[in-house]
Amino acid sequence: MVGPDDILRFWLDECGPEDWFKSDPAFDQEIRDRFGPTWKAATEGKFALWLTYPSGALAYIILTDQFPRNMFRDNAASFSTDKAALAAAKSAIAKGWDMRIDPPARQFFYMPLEHxxxxxxxxxxxxxxxxxxxxxxxxxxxxxxxxxxxxxxxxxxxxxxxxxxxxxxxxxxxxxxxxxxxxxxxxxxxxx
Structure with missing residues (x-):
């Protein structure tokens, strides 16, 4: 199973701002292939442990807020884990964990609020x-x-x-x- 470090390495190191907000079917497919089962596990309530530390919470938020927008582009499923992402983001922000993550990664704590x-x-x-x-x-x-x-x-x-x-x-x-x-x-x- 994919872990938080795998998500962060992919999203923040292998990818970057030029990838995050564009529509690219090949990129969307890569996310489905690499992280689809992990996203599905998150919908089943897995990964509560990720929500106990800053980088784990960030990975969880990316998994439940950003990845569905790629995996299910132009489909209602794009928004299906928004509530989970929003709850995780609000909890992490309340603990000040967003300030323990450097920009530009910090922005992903705020994206569920924007969505x-x-x-x-x-x-x-x-x-x-x-x-x-x-x-x-x-x-x-x-x-x-x-x-x-x-x-x-x-x-x-x-x-x-x-x-x-x-x-x-x-x-x-x-x-x-x-x-x-x-x-x-x-x-x-x-x-x-």
Missing amino acids: SENACDQDRAVRLICERMNDAEFLLHARAHREVIRRFGRFPHRNVMLGRATTAAEKAHLDAGGYGAVVRGLQAAEAA
Whole structure:
């Protein structure tokens, strides 16, 4: 079975920022092949021991928050372990474990908050990134996530995958470029 060090070595050493947030079918397949069984074990409640120390918690969060977005891209399963990741992230942050992990890896403690469709989680993500990270690009994306939740109370791009009806306002948002348009709007506002 894959352990926390294997996940961290893959995600932080073999891969990097250029891989983390792009859509690449070959990369997604590699994650499915290497970590699919481990993710499945996490859904069955395994790996509680990982949540007892900082790097283990980080590996658990990556496994349950980041990897499903690759393994199940454009499918509701992408979000199926978000609650587990969010609980792990909140617990680790409360213990100050995020501050024991250097950037850029530290950002993954905050990603479950950004992926939450809860406005309080979104506000907390932005606040933590402002206080604990020195990364303007990551902050921009946290603010964009928060803006979408402020407008709609949810992420409209998930509606089809989750079988939710899309409102007229959400459709207009998606037709105008969705999340990418929000990012560009925030960048334009900052430049003005």
